[in-house]
Amino acid sequence: xxxxxxxxxxxxxxxxxxxxxxxxxxxxxxxxxxxxxxxxxxxxxxxxxxxxxxxxxxxxxxxxxxxxxxxxxxxxxxxxxxxxxxxxxxxxxxxxxxxxxxxxxxxxxxxxxxxx
Amino acid sequence: xxxxxxxxxxxxxxxxxxxxxxxxxxxxxxxxxxxxxxxxxxxxxxxxxxxxxxxxxxxxxxxxxxxxxxxxxxxxxxxxxxxxxxxxxxxxxxxxxxxxxxxxxxxxxxx
Numbered sequence: 001x002x003x004x005x006x007x008x009x010x011x012x013x014x015x016x017x018x019x020x021x022x023x024x025x026x027x028x029x030x031x032x033x034x035x036x037x038x039x040x041x042x043x044x045x046x047x048x049x050x051x052x053x054x055x056x057x058x059x060x061x062x063x064x065x066x067x068x069x070x071x072x073x074x075x076x077x078x079x080x081x082x083x084x085x086x087x088x089x090x091x092x093x094x095x096x097x098x099x100x101x102x103x104x105x106x107x108x109x110x111x112x113x114x115x116x
Numbered sequence: 117x118x119x120x121x122x123x124x125x126x127x128x129x130x131x132x133x134x135x136x137x138x139x140x141x142x143x144x145x146x147x148x149x150x151x152x153x154x155x156x157x158x159x160x161x162x163x164x165x166x167x168x169x170x171x172x173x174x175x176x177x178x179x180x181x182x183x184x185x186x187x188x189x190x191x192x193x194x195x196x197x198x199x200x201x202x203x204x205x206x207x208x209x210x211x212x213x214x215x216x217x218x219x220x221x222x223x224x225x226x227x
Binding site for chain 2: 004035040041042044045048050056058059090092097098099100103104105107108109110
């Protein structure tokens with residue numbers, strides 16, 4: 001099993017550009033989520049999905065879009081990048097909701113995004 | 117949303133000493149309290165968790181205690197080793213299965 005795979009690992013964008021962070025998992029997990037990690041701010045939930053075709057907003061959803069067309073993939077889209085979106089982004093998945101039995105979150109290795 | 121406070125933000129201990137990290141939360145309906153460890157350049161990994169029907173849980177050198185009345189829980193690491201050096205995050209569940217994380221504690225264990 002590869003676990004949770006994120007691409008790219010590093011990306012530099014100019015303000016206003018768009019891009020998609022890819023996330024794929026091969027564990028047949030229903031729950032997938034995106035977090036951003038900023039110094040001194042911990043991990044903040046951007047968007048999450050409880051299954052294919054179902055997505056919802058987390059704490060900091062503005063400026064990001066997601067979709068979940070398959071169980072395996074959960075891409076995060078930045079439509080018009082801003083310097084405030086400079087961060088490290090983590091995708092995470094779990095078999096069930098994080099609060100349930102089987103809810104251990106498995107994280108990818110992160111994608112470091114810089115917006116100039 | 118849930119308000120999770122984590123202290124201290126940095127912690128330095130000598131190898132062999134104990135380390136304690138504390139988190140408080142605001143939602144009395146929360147029932148699930150995991151701890152994640154993040155090593156440099158990697159994603160966080162679950163190290164231990166506790167549910168509201170249990171007051172304490174141990175796994176070798178790691179333990180977590182929960183005080184639901186006071187709405188706080190703590191991570192205890194005994195006999196610390198240099199490989200325990202990492203960032204530790206507490207988390208709390210909330211409605212709709214969301215997980216809210218604390219701001220993290222950078223633990224450094226000096227040999």
